[in-house]
Amino acid sequence: MSKPGDNGGADGFARLEDAVGELLDRLAQTRVRAHAAEQKQAELAELVQRFTGNEHEAEQIMTRLKALETENEDLRSRLERGRKGVERMIARIRFLESQS
Numbered sequence: 001m002s003k004p005g006d007n008g009g010a011d012g013f014a015r016l017e018d019a020v021g022e023l024l025d026r027l028a029q030t031r032v033r034a035h036a037a038e039q040k041q042a043e044l045a046e047l048v049q050r051f052t053g054n055e056h057e058a059e060q061i062m063t064r065l066k067a068l069e070t071e072n073e074d075l076r077s078r079l080e081r082g083r084k085g086v087e088r089m090i091a092r093i094r095f096l097e098s099q100s
Contacts, residue, residue: 041062044062045058048061048062
């Protein structure tokens, strides 16, 4: 805890400013990436429509593509959670081995 004469409050405020600055930078990067993804999506939709020659069919393909991308992201997330769980189990096993 900070004492009245300590500089802990200023240090905490500086850390908070740094964290907020980093979050704002990340937000700006995310916006740029989102804009690029939206442009790519629009270009892809146009290409699919030109390829199929049928707006309805192109729409179905794009809907399916979005669903597959969402499913892919979910699967990646599950794999990452599973990987972390395995790593925790390995760490526990190593700890138990070191205890014996």
